[in-house]
Amino acid sequence: MAVEVKQLAEFSVPAASVGAAAGLIAGGLAAFVGQPFGWAVVTGLGLGLPLMVFGAGYAVLIGFGKVPAGVFAPAAVYWVIGFPLALLVHSVVTAWVVTGSPGLPPEPWKFLAFRALVSMGFAIGFLWMHEQLGRHWWPRILDHNVYARRTVEQYVHLASTFKARKSA
């Protein structure tokens, strides 16, 4: 069980990295424009952590074979729920830091509905970056990680289709 969790965590690194990148951009730029260090960290973590957790959740679904790697529709469905919730966490954390007490944004349903629509775009970007980072990461760990091996096999199958068309 512990080995399985460790393997899943290792397999989820590219997906979590996309969330981390969003958090890093937010936090790093806050520091860059001269905001207090604490503020930058809170902004970055408030956004980055929930996106990392949801990203890792998506990778686990791929690892278990529940969704195919690199396909748009399941990613869109996943993020239509995950993305608004991640931003809700960010909003609550930001309100907490600014006012001293956590609070929901005004009109929470509208808040969530708007972010659910924007999530379509996030899903495209996420899928894109996930594939780009994964194709470098998974081959490095596939000798001891069964999830990485399975996913790489999917891509190798795809690559052989490409090769076949090149030699046709």
Added chain:
Amino acid sequence: MDVTRKTSEVPEEPTATAVTERVWRAGRLEPMPIRKLPDAPPSLHILGPTVFLVALGVGMGESYMWPRLVLVFGPDIRWLFMVGVTLQAFVLLEMARYAMATGESIFFGAARIFKPLMWFFYVAAILIYMWPGHLSAGAAAFEEVSGIPWQATACVALIFVGVLFSMLSVIYNFLEKLLGLLIGLLVVGTSVIAAIVGSWDDLGNTLSGMFAFGYFPDKALSEAWFPIVVGSIAFAGPSGMQQMWYTLQLRDSGAGMGAHIPKIRGLRAAAEAESMPSRGFMFDTSDPAEMQKWKGWRKWVTFDALLLFWGITMLVTISFTVLAMSAARTNPDVAGLIEGGDREAALKAMSDAFASAGSPILGTLFFGFIALIGLNATLGLFDSFSRGQADMTYYFVPGAKRFSMSRLYAGFLWGVITFGILILLFGPADGPAGILDILAFLSTFAMGAYCVVLLLVNNKLLPKPIRPGPVRNVIIGFGAVFYLGLLFYSLVRFGVVVG
């Protein structure tokens, strides 16, 4: 299938006295030999040559010109954007039809119809794209973030692009990956910013405005605004000749019959480049198995056109429009500045509004993304321009075949870079003021012209089973009338081309 047979002598092999080869005769130039169509990849793979079109297409039109029109005329004006981008998605599909069926660029197709058509695009591309003005928006945004003067950034970027593209073994593979990552970052970042600062009402207005067909306020018909509206429609999605270059990227990615054409290499590896065939190829459209594969390719490119091209272009524009509306709400001065047309002041004011309204990082982040859009466009533009000119030069300038396609590519690349640096240091970046109107005219005219070329090449040069249907032809015909009609109406009515 209307395939004729050609008997060709093969002198190098005396034992084979004559070889009969099936060919497809298209236009006046050399016939295309029949070869096998490769299998189509599954649509699963999200990356494709459309990243180039997205990188080029998502630019000032999406991040500035359309948000500006929305602030001036209200969100209902966006139906024109909807028409423009949808039209471009159909153009993409029809460009892909010729390129995937033959492995030839649309320029080659134009030459098969009537060579002067191709020469028009050859000259227009040089006139429109040799000026380094397109670097200014991204580099100016970088100046806001870093304080480094934009001319310095632009010069360094030019040299960097030249060295990078010269060092690469196969340019296409690298650029596809790099642009894929950068656009991924752009899309993720834009979604996050829009989600933080935007609201349901902004989005609701923006979306409903896309279906307000026919809305055209009197002010938009004025001398001051009509040319700007026309320019914005032309800049909705890829503008000028960017769609034509897409056929070259499709070929280099090995899509359809492009698999039979070697890839362009960087200067360092130019000697390893395989020899280029003197024309494209055709597949046997009378073979049901080949037609099945063709359907697979059409499905693949349709997926690219809808999700990647249409979807991302819409997303970025909607996000930036939501941002502009939110900025104008926070700071009423922003609306005045954006309407006034001073791009730099407007972008700066928008950035400040975000910084004061939402979290303080948003202002910087906003400039970061404008700089990223500029970088994507620059990488894509230099590659595409050099690819297009090298293609036409190689096939149609007498004696050019002595150089390989890869060397011609390097020649055009370094030519436009050297000229760009000289102009950045000593001249007007957008081109001399006296010819600005001509350049704007040429850019929009080229779009109407390529719709006409598309109708001709796809209906006259391709075998019947793979020609476009009547609906597609009507849409592309509408495109020609739309671009040329708006352009000439503006010219005749107001004496101004496009803004």
